[in-house]
Amino acid sequence: MDGDFLARIQELIKEGKNAGIRNLIERPPPHHLARLPERLDRNSLIAFFHLIDTDQAADVLLEIDDATRNIILGELENDRISQLVKELDSDDAADILADMEPEDRQAVISRLPAEDRRDVGELLQYPEVTAGWIMSVDFIQAYTSHTVKQVISRLRRQKREAAYASILFVTDRKGGFEGSLRMEKLLFNTPKAKIKDLMEPFPAKVFVPEDQESVAAKAQKSDMPALPVVDEQDKLRGIITIDNIIDVIQEEAAEDIYRSGGVGRETSLFESPGMSAIRRFPWLFVNLVTASIAAAVVGLFQSTIKSLITVFPPIVAGIGGNAGTQTVVMVARSLALGEITTADAWRLLRRQILTCLLLGLGAGILVGAGAFLFKFPVILSPLVFLALTMNILLRGFIGTLVPMLLRQLKLDPSIASGILLTATTDTLGFLTLLGLAALALRFFPA
Incomplete structure (x- = not known):
């Protein structure tokens, strides 16, 4: 587009x-x-x-x-x-x-x-995310007691279009699943032939409460274009077609990719910056806690450190890197699926900058308040707040623009983006915090 x-x-x-x-x-x-x-x-x-x-x-x-x-x-x-x-x-x-x-x-x-x-x-x-949720109830059903002529006559009267028409799913009169019959086998047999004599056992079936990930695995193993879904009494409730399976595989893969980057699967590049920031902030908060533990370890040796400012680089670099990874994961995946193109670069960049600004403000306020509460020098609170906000903002910029640029250069954004982001994570984190600290010490000497 x-x-x-x-x-x-x-x-x-x-x-x-x-x-x-x-x-x-x-x-x-x-x-x-x-x-x-x-x-x-x-x-x-x-x-x-x-x-x-x-x-x-x-x-x-x-x-x-x-x-x-x-x-x-x-x-x-x-x-x-x-x-x-x-x-x-x-x-x-x-x-x-x-x-x-x-x-x-x-x-x-x-x-x-x-x-x-x-x-x-x-x-x-x-x-x-269960088989019952993703199945279709629009399928072609045949009874074991029917003849070919009866089934064809019933098909002609059927008004609704089936989700998959190449296979008939065979049941008894009570709905118990018995097997399947390919459409060509039905059409090329004599009108008086019995369905029970023509049907074949189906290689796989799934149960209504079965997880969709398990359903996808069975579909891949069975190599069938559709799977029957049965309840606890083995009665046929619906079918799951190949397009549903593809959707499930994409959804599960996207969920795994997003989780690896600390992004919820509901997050979209096109939702409002405020909502995107709300969805992404919990993972940044987890990273903030783990980075604070690392900072506490550094703090144990504060008597040997000339300035307490050196306690905070792990937090700034870690949270900034997490925010950048979130952005890279979302942009690289959307590029791979064709949801966005390089023509969307500037519009997405504006959205991501605003989102990362909100994330930076939230994380910066928390860390700055923590510095104040734990009796660090007063000047450190605004320094950490500014450094963290700037760092996350900069990572959002890089995480959006680099995958777009790599796609334009015919390189794989999903691999190269992560390498480039990792290469800048610690450098930018330390540079923003220590650079601001050096500037502050020039005007407010200790």
Whole structure:
């Protein structure tokens, strides 16, 4: 999504030229168009979703990040949301509705057709990150007692589109899972052939409460395009298709990457700086505690140290490095997944600078207050506060810009960014604190 396209869309929205907007957005596929809402301001975002076609809006709603989706769901009327949800598969609809407030969610569900209400309501009962949560109830079912002719006749009468149509899942009359039947085998057999004679045992199945990570592992081992989901009585409740498995693998990988950098998986590059700072600060606080322990060890030898200022560099360098790592992880991952491009550099840089400024102020106040409470010289409190704020701000700048620059140079941001950030961590931390200390001592000699 280049800057010219974004600027043109924003211009047309401001001018109210709806026809021009529709002409521009009717060509890109949903995953490309989904990059647009994340780059619009709040008013333009809502206007955009009122303008595009319902089926197109539903597809885009699935593709965008959680932070942007929550803004949209909070602004759109329940009638409009129900129109969008009707266009989606039951599992996708449940995933979106789960983010809404209970009262609004129920209002939207009540506007859905009876069959959709039942299916979505069932899926919303299951805990997140379980097989029941990610499964689809839109599948093709056949009974062991049926003939080929009966199944084909039933398929022709079926109104809803199945999540996966190449395999039929076979059950007994009570819903007990028995096996599977490939569509081509059904079509190339005689009309009187019995399903129980044609079906094959399925290589794997998962249980409703099973963790999604375990589901993904079974899918990889079975090498099947869809997995049946059964309850404790072995009754078929739904299926999990390959696109769900891919989503799970990406989600789990992203969670591991974010955790390695001390970032929650809910954090998005496009959410507000204030919310991003709130999500990221707890990990900085943990780092602050561990760095303070290191500083306390240094403090044990303060009688041998000429100036107490040398106690604080581990804290400043450590917290600054953590903040920089958070930013690098988020930017490098978004670049790898195509969520952002180098054209977004300056806009992201502004957001990250503001976020890191808020993080720096929060951490700086805590450490500065700690220096004051533990009876360090008065001049140290403002020095540590300024050094920590500047250090985190600078790391945010480096953590955003370096991955972008490396991508432009055709280098791997996920590897090289970490190396460059590590190389600057201690140097910048010590330089800001000790440089400010030297400057302060010139004006306020001990």
